[in-house]
Amino acid sequence: MFASFLLQVPATDAGGLIQYLPLVAMVGVVYFFMIRPQQKRTADAKKFRSGLAKGAHVVTIGGLHGKIVDLSEESVTVEVDKAVRLRFDRAAIAREVAGKTTVVAE
DSSP: OHHHHHHHHHHHHHHHHHHTHHHHHHHHHHIIIIIHHHHHHHHHHHHHHHTOOTTOEEEETTOOEEEEEEEOSSEEEEEEETTEEEEEEGGGEEEEOSSOOSOOOO
């Protein structure tokens, strides 16, 4: 009777821990495939927006192309045509265009 009690205790404890293994694995998968990549994208976007400079040709999240003519800590002034300047939040700048593709009169 005493020997059977000792044999059952480790099996019960191990079974309790094994029940939580799929849950721990799912949390790990969600972290590595969803949360971590999103944090990396957010950090990259923040680094890009902090590195904006005058004269850069950019595209806003709305698809507006232009050249940066003025910068402040929270906003960017983009010239989209001769004497047409629009002010945007830095968060509204989606990407920088490699070549000069805008039609901005200098």
